[in-house]
Amino acid sequence: MKIERNWQGSFLVLGLTGELDAETAPDFEAAADKLIEEGARFVVLDMSKLAFISSAGLRAVLVLGKGLRAVQGEVRFAALQKTVAEVFDIAGFSRLFGVFPDVGAALAKTGM
């Protein structure tokens, strides 16, 4: 999986490409920990190029969400593909997190 970083003001947009599964989740968790250490607080995950997520991937984004909450930050999710959206719905993540149709909408909502 590829992670592209793109700062937009105080918001860090992470573009995920590929699959977030048991193979790639540990790398994502390590990268996310490092970003919080480096000062990221408000993160938007651009999921438009993420084709697949499993429970290991859900675990990784939950760890990121909790990590950001602990430093008064927040994670939001944008542009979920259909397969990923289904997993988010079943896991209750669509209610747990802010999920937006695109990155612009995720950045535009106040409170971030």
Added chain:
Amino acid sequence: MNSHPLHNPENRRSSFTGSSTRVDLLRLQKSVLDFGRQCGAGEQNLARLKLILEEVLLNIGQHAYSSEPGPILIDASPARNNDMRLLTLAITDWGPPFNPLADSPVPNLDADLDERPIGGLGIHLVCQMASSVSYARLPEGQNRLVLSVEL
């Protein structure tokens, strides 16, 4: 009418074996996914199948063979339930008795972020995405999970 033998679903029954090492689990997952593709599964259903296989196979690696790797057998066969095309998977391991359907806690999906435990979603996802799931401990000493996935 197409007369190729592979177009008769009954001819496509297939078995896959491997051990619970990480490399083998990935190979098994890929083999069954390829089979699902040959049976005509669409992208959305392939993604479901992939997720189900990842959760079930990792679960076997963690619970059935936690101390050392052991064998896994997957029998896959296309089936039909009214108008629905299904792929039925019978997944067998030789580990100690473990019923993932009974022994996995039901996640609280309404918990707040602070209260939400890390993990515990795998079997919930499997049960929601499969058309049917059942577990049996066989008299010969195997765990068998039988599940159907829409094609």
